[in-house]
Amino acid sequence: MALKSSNKIDTNTYEVEVTVDAETFTEACKSAFMKQKNSISIPGFRKGKATQGMVEKIYGEGAFYEEALEIVYPQAVQSAIDEAELRIVDQPFDLDVSIMSKAEGVEMKFKVTTYPEVKLGDYKGLEAEMLSVDVTDEDVENELKSLQERNSRLVTVEDRAAEMGDSVELDFEGFVDGVAFDGGKGENYPLELGSGSFIPGFEEQVAGHNSEEEFDVNVTFPEEYQADLAGKDAVFKCKIHEIKHKELPELDDDFAMDVSEFDTLDELKADIKTQIAERKEKEAKTDFENKLLELLIENIEAEIPDCMFDQKCDELVQDYSYRLQMQGLDINTYLQYLGQTMDEFKAQFEEGAKKQVKVGLALEAVVDAEKIEATEEEISAEVDKLAEQYGMEADQIRAAVPAEQIAQDIKTRKAVDLIVESAVKA
Numbered sequence: 001m002a003l004k005s006s007n008k009i010d011t012n013t014y015e016v017e018v019t020v021d022a023e024t025f026t027e028a029c030k031s032a033f034m035k036q037k038n039s040i041s042i043p044g045f046r047k048g049k050a051t052q053g054m055v056e057k058i059y060g061e062g063a064f065y066e067e068a069l070e071i072v073y074p075q076a077v078q079s080a081i082d083e084a085e086l087r088i089v090d091q092p093f094d095l096d097v098s099i100m101s102k103a104e105g106v107e108m109k110f111k112v113t114t115y116p117e118v119k120l121g122d123y124k125g126l127e128a129e130m131l132s133v134d135v136t137d138e139d140v141e142n143e144l145k146s147l148q149e150r151n152s153r154l155v156t157v158e159d160r161a162a163e164m165g166d167s168v169e170l171d172f173e174g175f176v177d178g179v180a181f182d183g184g185k186g187e188n189y190p191l192e193l194g195s196g197s198f199i200p201g202f203e204e205q206v207a208g209h210n211s212e213e214e215f216d217v218n219v220t221f222p223e224e225y226q227a228d229l230a231g232k233d234a235v236f237k238c239k240i241h242e243i244k245h246k247e248l249p250e251l252d253d254d255f256a257m258d259v260s261e262f263d264t265l266d267e268l269k270a271d272i273k274t275q276i277a278e279r280k281e282k283e284a285k286t287d288f289e290n291k292l293l294e295l296l297i298e299n300i301e302a303e304i305p306d307c308m309f310d311q312k313c314d315e316l317v318q319d320y321s322y323r324l325q326m327q328g329l330d331i332n333t334y335l336q337y338l339g340q341t342m343d344e345f346k347a348q349f350e351e352g353a354k355k356q357v358k359v360g361l362a363l364e365a366v367v368d369a370e371k372i373e374a375t376e377e378e379i380s381a382e383v384d385k386l387a388e389q390y391g392m393e394a395d396q397i398r399a400a401v402p403a404e405q406i407a408q409d410i411k412t413r414k415a416v417d418l419i420v421e422s423a424v425k426a
Contacts, residue, residue: 004107006084011303012114016092018080020072020106029102032067065100072106087115090307113305118365121299127424128291131284135276143272144251151259154244161210162243164194168206169242172217175235184234188241199225199234206238214239226339289416292423297358300365304357313353317346366415374410382406 004017020028033052042050042058056063077092092110099107154167162168170191174184193203205217217236221229249255256268321331335345366372380394383406387394 003080003083006080006086009111012089012116012305013111014084014086014114015109015111016077016080016084016086017107017109018076020076020108022101022103022105025068025072025100025105026102028068028071029064031071032064035067036064061102062100069097069100069106076106076108077110081112086112088112089115089305090311113307116302116304116308116361118361119301120362120365120369121301123296123299123362123366123369123419124422125424126292126295126419126422127426128288128295130288130425131280133277133280133284135273135280139276140269140272143276144269147259147272148248148251148255149246151255152246152248155247157243157245158211160243161208162193162206162240163245164204164207165192165246166207167192167244167246168240170206171239171241172236175237176229176232181229181234184236202236206240209238209240211240211243224339226337230339288423288425289420292419293359293362293416296362296366296419297355300358300362302358302361304361308357309350309354312357313346313349316349316353316356317342320349360412363412363415366418367411370415370418372411372414372418374407374414378410379403379406382410 002019002021004019006014006016009015030052033055037050037052038047040050040055041047042054045054052064081088090113092112094111095108096110097106097108099105157166168191170189171187172185172189174181191198191203191206193207195203197203199219199221201219202217205215205219209215215238217238218233219236220233221231223231225231249258251265253264256262256265260268260271262268262271324331324334335342338345383394383397383401386392386397386401386406390397392400
C-alpha cells in the first residue's frame with residue numbers, strides 16, 4: 001500500500017490517490033472468502049466446503065472484491081494520509097476506485113477535509129475590562145437574607161386569604177374547551193405563590209382565596225409551550241386545602257450559632273464577606289479570560305470547515321444527553337416535554353459550538369507561534385491530579401487518556417495564561 005499523490009484542490013480539501021499492491025489485495029480476497037465460506041452454498045458441495053476457486057469460477061473472479069476492499073481500505077487510507085502528512089477533520093469522501101483486481105491490485109482516490117490554516121492577529125497586550133471585586137454591605141445583606149430564607153419555617157395560616165409569597169396545598173384540574181388534558185391534574189400539590197413555577201397568571205389568581213374555597217383560574221398557555229396546548233385558553237378548577245406563611249428567623253447571634261460555626265452575627269458577616277470576595281475574584285478572572293478569548297478569535301483569519309462546527313455541536317448535544325441520563329431522563333422524552341425536534345434543540349448549541357472551535361484553533365495557533373511545550377514533569381503532575389480527582393490509580397489514567405491529549409491540554413492552558421498575563425486591564 002502506498003501513496004500515489006496528494007493534491008490540494010480547494011480550501012481545506014485534498015484529493016489523495018493510493019495504491020494497494022496485487023499481493024495484499026489477493027490476500028484480502030482470501031480473508032473475505034474465509035469470512036463468508038460457511039454461508040456459501042454451491043450445488044454438489046456441502047455448505048462451507050466449496051473452495052475459493054470454485055466459488056470464483058461460478059460467480060466470477062470479483063466475487064469477493066467488495067469485501068476485500070473493505071478489508072484493505074482503512075489501512076490504505078490511513079497510511080496515505082500519514083504519508084501525505086495531512087491532518088484531517090472528517091471522514092474521507094467521494095471515493096473513486098479506478099482499478100480493482102488480483103492481477104493489478106487497487107488504485108483509488110478520495111477527498112479529505114483538512115484542518116484550516118489559521119493566521120493569528122494580536123494575542124499579546126489585549127485590553128479588556130476587569131469586573132469589580134469590591135464587596136459591598138448590600139452584597140453581605142443579600143447573602144444573609146438568602147441564608148435567612150433557607151432557614152425559614154412554614155406556619156399554617158387560618159385567618160386570612162392566601163397572599164403572594166405564601167405556600168399552599170392545592171387541588172387542581174385543567175380543561176381546554178371543557179375537556180380535561182393529560183398532565184393537568186394535581187392533588188395536595190405544594191405551590192409557592194410567586195415562584196413562577198406555574199403558567200403565567202396562575203399563581204396570581206390563586207392569591208386572594210381562602211382554605212377549602214373552590215374557584216376557577218383562567219389562563220392562556222404560552223405560544224412556546226408543548227405543541228398540543230400552545231396558545232390555548234384553559235380553565236383550572238382549584239381548591240386550596242392549606243395556606244402556610246413563611247416565618248423568617250431573627251438575624252442575631254443565636255441565628256449565627258444555629259447556621260454556622262460562629263458565635264456572633266458579626267463573625268458570620270465577616271466570613272460571608274470573605275466568601276463573597278473569593279467568589280467575585282474567581283468570577284472576575286473567568287470573565288476577564290473569556291473577554292480576552294473573544295478578542296483573540298476576532299483577530300484570527302481562517303476558513304473553517306463547516307464539519308468542524310457540526311462535530312462540536314454534536315458533542316455538546318451528546319454531553320447534554322449524558323447529563324440527562326445521569327438524572328434518569330431520556331433525551332427523546334425531554335424533547336417531547338419541551339415540544340422541540342432534535343434539529344430545533346441542536347440549533348441552540350450552534351453558536352457555542354462555533355465559539356469553542358474558533359477558540360481551540362486560535363489557542364493551538366498560539367501554542368505553535370510561541371513553541372509552547374509540556375514537560376514530562378508537567379504531564380506526570382497532571383496525571384496525578386486527575387487520578388486524585390477521579391479516585392483512580394495513575395496507571396489507570398495513563399491507560400484511559402492518551403499522553404498526547406494531556407500534553408495538549410497543558411499547552412493550551414499555558415497559551416491562555418500567556419494571553420492573560422500579557423493583557424491590559426481596562
